[in-house]
Amino acid sequence: MVSGSTSDGPCYLTSVPKPRKMIYVQYTNPASYPPLEHSSLILATSGWKVVFLGTGARGAGKLEFSAHPNIQVKRWRFVEGGVLQKIHYILFGLWCCGYALMWRPNWIYASDPLICPIALVIQRITGAKLVYHEHDSPDSEDRG
Numbered sequence: 001m002v003s004g005s006t007s008d009g010p011c012y013l014t015s016v017p018k019p020r021k022m023i024y025v026q027y028t029n030p031a032s033y034p035p036l037e038h039s040s041l042i043l044a045t046s047g048w049k050v051v052f053l054g055t056g057a058r059g060a061g062k063l064e065f066s067a068h069p070n071i072q073v074k075r076w077r078f079v080e081g082g083v084l085q086k087i088h089y090i091l092f093g094l095w096c097c098g099y100a101l102m103w104r105p106n107w108i109y110a111s112d113p114l115i116c117p118i119a120l121v122i123q124r125i126t127g128a129k130l131v132y133h134e135h136d137s138p139d140s141e142d143r144g
């Protein structure tokens with residue numbers, strides 16, 4: 001804390017509280033999941049900073065979230081299955097870890113099985129709390 005004085009009396013500068021941060025990590029297009037947009041809007045309107053790290057997805061490449069000043073979406077392009085996709089996944093995971101290490105979120109939200117190893121590494125290197133909540137895939141079928 002720094003103090004001083006003005007003509008109106010003593011002046012105190014206090015530290016500004018750190019913003020609350022949530023990072024959503026998915027190895028798919030996050031805009032394919034309306035509950036993610038809904039929950040991020042609740043957080044963002046409450047003053048949280050929210051970042052989505054995701055990829056494109058077959059059939060969902062053009063889906064986008066509504067704009068909000070406290071929400072950023074960063075996506076890598078979609079890569080078809082095969083060896084290139086395996087390399088893409090590893091590089092995406094490294095990028096997510098680096099981004100999270102620099103941004104320092106308070107919470108990590110993971111909601112697809114492929115992202116679990118990456119989310120666990122992010123949790124370990126940042127100390128952030130981790131939430132895992134699996135959603136039904138938009139292209140899943142009822143096989144009952």
